[in-house]
Amino acid sequence: MIALAPRTRLLAAALLFVLFALLPFLATALDDHFIVITATRVMVFAIAALSLDLILGYGALVSFGHAAYLGIGAYTVAVLSSNGVSDLGLQMLGAVLASAAFAAVTGAISLRTKGVYFIMITLAFGQMAFFFFVSLSSYGGDDGFTLQARSTLAGMALLEDDRVFFYVTLAALVLLFLFANALIGSRFGRVLTGTRENPLRMQAVGFTPFRYQLTAYVISGCMAGIAGVLLANQTEFVSPAFMTWHRSGELIVMVILGGIGTLVGGILGAAAFLMLEEWLAIFSEHWKLGMGALLILVVLFTRGGLTGLLRRFLGGRA
Amino acid sequence: MTNLLLLQALNGLQFGILLFLVAAGLTLVFGIMDFINLAHGVLYMVGAYLLATFVGVTGSFWLGLVIALPVALAFGLVLEFLIFRRLYDRSHLDQVLATFGLIMIVNEGVKIIWGAAPLSVPMPELLSGSVPLVGPLQYPVYRIAIIAAGLLTALGLYLMIGHTRIGMLLRAGASNGAMVSALGVNIRRLFMIVFGFGAMLAGFAGAMVAPILSVDPGMGESVLILTFVVIVIGGIGSIRGAFIAAILVGLVDTLGRTFGPILLRMVLEPSAASQTGRTLAPMLIYILMAAILFFRPAGLFGRKS
């Protein structure tokens, strides 16, 4: 576990966000509009990875069913927009409510278990959600459901412009990061970290770990649900394929790759994973060989993922 | 109806034992070495591919099996030497990430060597055909062979762990590795043997199912989650738990699929019943797992942490 000092964390995040914000200008300069589209996708997954890092990194709760919330968020968009509610804010609210309900019920049950058992019980709930949407014929079952248009902002179809959508996604990422950062720094965050380190002691000093863990689990699910709303808008399509266990596994891989328990790591990991996927595929159809080898090398030679590597690279000043 | 129930119970038992064959190696490695090996599924797949290759070369199922097993063992040992031994003292999450990478490498490697198209392994002459049960119902001989192989594996593991010196060392190593190595036992070598043996068990399971299942680059992933479900229900590290959980999963899945819709029809109208049945059928084993973990958070036979 590497603990980034809060100031370093904020600084690193600020740097990342500024870089993201400049990308559309780079795209104009290079006349390559696709950069904006890819970057939006990266930020959507960064939100999902950030939400997972909140419970995985700070609460030692490894959820192997986190992609379910991506799906719940995405299907909220499909259901609401085909019933006439196309406002992004309302859809996000709906996604948060739906995710919170699912997370509260499954979290309360899952938190009876620990460690690997927790991993597997969250997988079980993720699979149940997946199969539920596969059998949802009115929304295309596993064929998925094409959205007629992106969500609206204040009644206007502003998100149809890829750049506007890019900045909306960036705003969501920044706000959710700041929220998660504040949460970690608060008393709640310290108790949560405490339950990770030593649940018995936390109990002895009068905290009920369960309540803190469940709250964190629900918050994390809601954040991932928001990522799902944005993912549906990015692809203009929803499908149970968003919530397979492979996807949950990839989210875990993104967080570990970036460095767990750093918040920035989730964002870095999502960017690295998706860019590698894109970039390696250019060189060979057997790109998975290279991807697999890189993941193993990251484990063997960088303690603490990419943030760990960066930290050592910067001479441990951070 | 009773006949069908019996036959389906037999099918469920057989499916469960098949799952146990795959899960046995995983629970051994997981329980004794506290190592999460997501790549267990690909070891199973490699076993099936090796069998397909050697049966093709030798023209005999049995000869192919005899060659495939030591090669699967060697493959496991090479992986242990190159990668796994560097991960024993790492966190579970590091193990997850590294073995996830290994899955990508082996899956792609298999595709490069053998192609993406599924391969065929002919049924051994000796075990083909079926034996008659009641009425028009028959039971394939090969299924009986799988049941026998699974029971023998279970018995062998039980005897080895409970009644041999190696088994004793394994149990001791699992509960206190430092102490065992202080007593002069080479714990690293012990782990290497366990890992190689686990790999060979996975390969054996893959080889055994090759004549009845499709041998393709996705076969490892299709059983990976099921085997994790089995060992978690059983309680990690417990061979006995894995055995009982595997049969439970096999029975619930098979019987639930066949008789679930019939039961639902008693309480719901037919169209709603079939819709609900269809939605629930693939969730059954996950509902089972969630329910068991709710009441027994460390599985049926797991040690309380």
Next chain:
Amino acid sequence: MSSLSRIALGLAASTFLTSGAMAEDGKVKIGLVFTLSGPAAVLGEQGRDGFLLAVEKLGKLGGLDTEVVVIDDEQKPDVAVNKARELVERDGVDFVVGPIFSNILQAIAKPVTDADVILISPNAGTSSFAGKECNPNLFVSSYQNDQVHEVLGAYAQKQGYSNVFLMAPNYQAGKDSLAGFKHSYTGGVAGEIYTPLGQLDFSAELAQIAAMQPDAVFTFMPGGMGVNLVKQYRQAGLEGIPFLSAFTVDETTLPAQQDAADGFLAGSNWAPDLDVPASLEFVKDYEAKYGSIPATYAMQAYDAALMIDAAVREVGNADDTEALRAAMEKADFDSLRGEFSLGPNHFPIQDFYLVKAAKREDGKYETRIVEKIFDDYQDNYVSECVMP
């Protein structure tokens, strides 16, 4: 070859940073979207190889310099959307050919056709795109999904079966398949089972079939599920009950099913032994180059290349989408299937056959035509289609 051109493209896009949006005049640029990784990769490889074989044979599609970019959709809709947008917006392709799977088609159709690029589906043909959601920029070189199932239904009807057992995986295509079968079969149904997707062991279902002794079994079990089912079906001693299937027994699964599938019946719009000279030559060339027998996936992708060739040749360039559309609609090319035309919804009107798995003299397995079931057959959704 394809990966090399991909690298060249990547470099062009990222290093030279030329305006990627518009393809140059005098060239035709095509993006192929196929599933090339994961368990279903064999289908995508057939599609890709079939298309590339046509490009190699024709040299220049429509007489223009031809550039092909191959991408892997990984069978993930969101990945496919992103890569399809990359093809359209960065690489500036004139045509997109793909994918194999319906859910990927559903995902990429909007981004590709909205960008006014012509999309040709060489396999997936969902009912929505044949009917209400038909799209001027979407063409299908395969069939409407239901039609293949209808072939088996019509055959069962013709045989006078009164008791057929139906089985399909529990997902959208599975439900469509049983509906398609029942569209042309009015006899009795012994049982109707939906199995979980990716099921390995069919002994429970086979026991039910053995107990019921139906006149025939109709099933749709694509990929590895089909291999498992066919092997286990024969091992359970059920080969006395006719086995009718769609996308379960074909040249991609036969290498694994072999003897177990011998004599099993399927529906198709083509088979390698179809007596059309160009088709027989295609099968020979494909086998010589790739070492396996082509299935319909390869044939339909080959035909997609022929469609592009004819349209570009008539228009003279690959940039005038409106003219290309009009030329495509004529379908003025020599399909490997012989007679072929497109309906107003851009779906094919073609013959359908009952085919049977059989062993060739060299020991390999292929499907062979038993009889023609439908003549110049059009899908059932065309009346719902109003082209804008």
